Amino acid sequence: MKIQIVFLAFVVCSAFGQEPRVFTTEDFDLLGQVKSCLVITDYGKEAFEFDRKGLLTKVTTIYSDTDYDISYYKYSRGLLKEKRLENYREDSLDRQTSLAHVYSIDTLLNKVVKESVYSYQREFLDQFQYKYDTTGNLIAVIRTTNEGIDDTQITYDTLRGEITKTINVNGITEHSLRTAEKEVKGQLLRVELEKKYLKGEPYKATESFKDTLGRTLREINFDYDEEKSGFAKSGEVSYIYEEQGFLKTKIQKTNNSEKKQEYIYQFDGHEPSNWIKMIITPDNQYTTRRITYYKDDPPETDGEG
Incomplete structure (x- = not known):
């Protein structure tokens, strides 16, 4: 099970930024021609939208009726070309914290991906250059800001x-x-x-x-x-x-304690089937997913959970 619960960290906290990555329905444990998936927990909601190829195109994180964040993903030939992170507070776009990430790819020699980050006030914030070797391994990330340059080198050793x-x-x-x-x-x-x-x-x-x-x-x-x-x-x-490959039991042990969690699922009637409710015991944490499918992949299902 790749993603057990909602609220993915799409902006990964690391020293050298997040290597550009394309997310698909598979990353969310979703099968079939899924059009959208609304994930509901006892602490919030998050909505994911996909194109017909299964590529993630939009994420909406909902904090309240008037406070929410929206992320848009645009592609060219299956590669990420643009990512926009829009923050709304009291139903208004916060231009100061909203960001646009623009990607360009140079494959003349070894692959190099350039990521430029701008605020919605058109201020330059960051630039990342991701360099790859001939086998496709990321070997360097050069980050340039108004404050200077960070140089990340990545080596691979085999023994x-x-x-x-x-x-x-x-x-x-x-x-x-x-x-x-x-x-x-x-x-x-x-x-x-x-x-x-x-x-x-x-x-x-x-x-x-x-x-x-x-x-x-x-x-x-x-x-x-x-x-x-x-x-x-x-x-x-x-x-x-369990038999379908979903997480069934998680056992955490430390020197002084042991905690066991069981995962219980309810599935929709679609073929292939997706889970629409997950309960974690004994804490009774729950996650509900409302899934819609593209109409040319019958039957269309809206799992209420």
Whole structure:
């Protein structure tokens, strides 16, 4: 299950910005020719709209009847060309905080994507250059603002079948990800060890075990122990899935506690079927999805949940 609940962070908080990415219905656990999906929880609403190819075109995050944010996504030949983030307060567009992201792609030699960010007051804010190698791996991000330049370099090292991706911002390591494939109890798993650094010093790590479908089966969390000059386990999370591939059980363990959550779904009558209500026990958190489909993919369904 890729997205368990609403309110995605489309502007990913990282040192080097968010690499331009195209979102589709698949990223939201949506099957078939979905036209729109309104997600309702006990703490808010978010509406997603898609084109007939399944590309995300609009996101509306609703805080109240008069306060909401709208994100628009425009494409050219399947590539992201423009993203607009409009913030409305008291039903009026806030031009000071609304942003336009414009993308251009140069493929003359190795691929380079340029992202320019402007306010709705036509002020230049940021520019990112994403550089790729011949195999399509992101290798550098150059951020230019009115205050200066940030240089992010991304390296890939391979040793005994393990690939380590390291991110350095202005010469300081901020993140690393080591990936390998291992057979565990007769099952081929993708093992990822992610380390986070603060001012170049390690402080957290997570080891994840994923199956061939990309589902996370287990996560082990670590905190850095300065006295021992190494990582110490702080807890782990296990995930169990039901027959259709949706998350069924989540078990969180720390040194002092254990928490178990069960996920219960209600599905619509569409073929292929999508879930329209998810309840998480014992907290009784709920998520309801109202899904509409393109008419040429019968039957059209509006799941009320």
